[in-house]
Amino acid sequence: MSRLPVSSSKRVLTSSSSSSENGQDFAPAQKKLRKDPEPVRPRAAATIIGSKRPAVAASRALVLILSCFLHALSFVVSSGVLKQSIASTAAKGGNIKQPVAPAGAKAGGGGANKRHAWDLKGKVSDMEGKIRNYQTKYKSINQENEELKGTMIQSQTRVNQMEKELEMQRSQISEYEDELHALAGVRNELEKVSSEKNTLQKELSNLEGKYKVMETLRDSQETELQTLKMKLSVQESTLARLQGTLRDTEEEVRSLKETVSQQKDDLHAGEMERRRLHNTIQELKGNIRVFCRVRPLVDGGLSKHIQLPASDDKTITLAKTEESHTGKTADTHKNYNFSFDRVFGPTASQQEVFEEISLLVQSALDGYNVCCFAYGQTGSGKTYTMEGDEFDRTRGVIPRAVTQIFRAAEKLGAQGWEFNFTASFVEIYNETLRDLLYTGKASKRPEHEIRKLSNSEVTISNLTYEKVSNEDQVLGLIALANQNRSTAQTAQNDRSSRSHSVFQLDIEGVNAGRDVKCKSTLCLVDLAGSERMLKSQSQGERFKEMTAINGSLSNLGIVISALANKESYVPYRNSKLTYLLQGCLGGNSKTLMFVNIAPEPDSFGETLNSLRFASKVNDCVIGTASANRK
Ligand code: ADP
Numbered sequence: 001m002s003r004l005p006v007s008s009s010k011r012v013l014t015s016s017s018s019s020s021e022n023g024q025d026f027a028p029a030q031k032k033l034r035k036d037p038e039p040v041r042p043r044a045a046a047t048i049i050g051s052k053r054p055a056v057a058a059s060r061a062l063v064l065i066l067s068c069f070l071h072a073l074s075f076v077v078s079s080g081v082l083k084q085s086i087a088s089t090a091a092k093g094g095n096i097k098q099p100v101a102p103a104g105a106k107a108g109g110g111g112a113n114k115r116h117a118w119d120l121k122g123k124v125s126d127m128e129g130k131i132r133n134y135q136t137k138y139k140s141i142n143q144e145n146e147e148l149k150g151t152m153i154q155s156q157t158r159v160n161q162m163e164k165e166l167e168m169q170r171s172q173i174s175e176y177e178d179e180l181h182a183l184a185g186v187r188n189e190l191e192k193v194s195s196e197k198n199t200l201q202k203e204l205s206n207l208e209g210k211y212k213v214m215e216t217l218r219d220s221q222e223t224e225l226q227t228l229k230m231k232l233s234v235q236e237s238t239l240a241r242l243q244g245t246l247r248d249t250e251e252e253v254r255s256l257k258e259t260v261s262q263q264k265d266d267l268h269a270g271e272m273e274r275r276r277l278h279n280t281i282q283e284l285k286g287n288i289r290v291f292c293r294v295r296p297l298v299d300g301g302l303s304k305h306i307q308l309p310a311s312d313d314k315t316i317t318l319a320k321t322e323e324s325h326t327g328k329t330a331d332t333h334k335n336y337n338f339s340f341d342r343v344f345g346p347t348a349s350q351q352e353v354f355e356e357i358s359l360l361v362q363s364a365l366d367g368y369n370v371c372c373f374a375y376g377q378t379g380s381g382k383t384y385t386m387e388g389d390e391f392d393r394t395r396g397v398i399p400r401a402v403t404q405i406f407r408a409a410e411k412l413g414a415q416g417w418e419f420n421f422t423a424s425f426v427e428i429y430n431e432t433l434r435d436l437l438y439t440g441k442a443s444k445r446p447e448h449e450i451r452k453l454s455n456s457e458v459t460i461s462n463l464t465y466e467k468v469s470n471e472d473q474v475l476g477l478i479a480l481a482n483q484n485r486s487t488a489q490t491a492q493n494d495r496s497s498r499s500h501s502v503f504q505l506d507i508e509g510v511n512a513g514r515d516v517k518c519k520s521t522l523c524l525v526d527l528a529g530s531e532r533m534l535k536s537q538s539q540g541e542r543f544k545e546m547t548a549i550n551g552s553l554s555n556l557g558i559v560i561s562a563l564a565n566k567e568s569y570v571p572y573r574n575s576k577l578t579y580l581l582q583g584c585l586g587g588n589s590k591t592l593m594f595v596n597i598a599p600e601p602d603s604f605g606e607t608l609n610s611l612r613f614a615s616k617v618n619d620c621v622i623g624t625a626s627a628n629r630k
Pocket residue numbers: 294295296346376377378379380381382383384385497596
């Protein structure tokens with residue numbers, strides 16, 4: 001398309017160069033063409049020629065131009081302009097070709113310039129030659145023009161085609177652009193999708209990792225599951241077997257329970273029977289018993305005047321040798337024989353002694369009141385027998401009895417028994433009561449009175465009754481009692497030897513399941529020294545003390561005798577001691593009297609007195625026992 005104006009201009013230039021052969025006449029036309037700014041102009045001219053004017057009109061115009069040209073030429077010739085022009089061209093030595101002279105002209109002398117002025121004919125013939133020349137040229141130009149027109153039309157058609165194509169391509173481009181735009185959207189979306197894909201891929205790889213872990217886990221769990229299943233099936237079969245066993249066992253348990261309950265009944269019946277039999281034995285032994293215990297000498301051994309037959313543990317002989325005053329007669333020997341339920345020699349241990357008492361302690365747990373006294377002169381071993389020392393081996397009756405009671409109560413607990421224990425510790429001095437478990441101020445120490453309740457139980461007003469459940473508590477109470485006693489005594493006045501100390505343990509037992517109850521009191525009494533003082537030494541306070549001690553001790557003997565003889569009147573009220581202990585004496589109660597003997601020869605008199613006192617009690621008991629046997 002752009003080539004068209006160029007080719008057109010070339011042709012115009014060619015035509016102008018060829019027209020320049022004819023001098024300056026064509027110069028204006030050439031200038032006009034060169035000045036044309038529009039490259040399309042030649043095409044437009046061609047179009048005008050081609051489309052609006054027919055070829056005949058064109059040739060007429062050319063003839064007109066030629067006639068004008070001829071007129072102008074004649075003017076030039078006449079005025080000599082042409083001559084000048086040719087001369088100047090020749091002078092410049094230009095390459096302008098000489099116009100081809102017609103054959104006639106050549107014959108006429110070889111050139112126009114050489115024609116004579118008059119040779120108009122020649123000139124005309126030259127002109128005609130020229131015209132022919134021009135005509136030929138015109139024809140060729142025309143032909144060329146036609147060709148150009150054809151080319152032009154072709155070009156136009158091509159242009160149109162190309163324009164259409166262009167249009168099509170434009171529309172296609174716009175389509176492409178649209179498509180491109182759409183594709184840009186798609187690309188964005190694609191980018192988004194791809195980033196999403198990346199994220200998802202990461203997630204996927206993450207999940208894949210997790211999945212692998214889960215798979216491993218699942219595998220291990222599956223293995224475990226299999227193991228568990230196997231175990232389960234094993235256990236199920238075991239369970240089934242066990243269920244069978246359980247049924248059998250349950251049946252067995254049922255029958256065993258029946259047996260147990262039967263045996264419990266039997267046991268209870270046995271326990272009651274044991275109590276009855278035990279009591280029968282105790283009664284046969286005597287509800288009132290007397291034991292004699294001889295203390296060893298300070299350096300061990302025994303004095304000659306006390307004889308304990310090796311074959312017998314029930315008799316004691318007190319031998320007295322009286323020297324002849326004159327020396328002429330033989331010394332007189334006098335033996336005092338005594339027999340008791342049991343005689344313990346100086347080597348008898350605390351344990352041995354307790355074994356005999358433990359039967360009575362059992363009676364206390366079975367619901368019988370038990371009273372145990374230690375009688376004897378001061379220093380004969382009463383306190384040692386009742387309390388003993390703190391060491392295990394030398395512990396006395398009270399701690400051992402307490403131990404036995406707590407142990408037995410625990411055993412009976414298995415048979416449905418429940419026990420409550422209450423302890424009290426009282427001192428009777430000069431017929432007045434004193435609480436040995438009192439912990440208040442000395443100045444506020446209360447007075448006490450013995451009261452008999454409607455159920456014939458005896459209680460002491462303002463006394464400390466301490467609930468106890470183990471041996472240590474009781475040992476603590478014994479220590480407290482000893483402390484209370486020692487604060488009351490002075491160096492000159494060994495009060496403990498002139499007062500009775502009474503330890504009481506109230507026992508209450510309940511067997512709720514069998515609706516059985518028992519209640520009893522265990523009394524352990526450390527009596528005041530039984531020694532008699534010379535009347536000359538007994539004055540003032542001492543006399544009062546002595547009277548009180550003698551009174552209560554002899555009354556104790558009377559009461560026991562009365563009880564043993566089942567006398568209708570028992571003088572309990574005659575002393576505080578018997579009044580306090582009246583519930584524990586008599587009836588089904590068990591009474592044990594220890595007569596403690598000091599082995600020193602100078603205690604002979606007191607020993608004899610003690611043995612006589614005890615023997616009197618014992619004689620009564622034997623009498624009672626005989627009566628029971630009848
Ligand atoms: P009482 O209480 O009758 O006054 P004690 O019990 O205080 O007499 O005894 C006086 C002393 O004799 C104490 O030192 C005691 O340890 C000791 N004694 C008493 N009986 C025995 C015995 N059976 N064996 C060893 N020592 C004893």
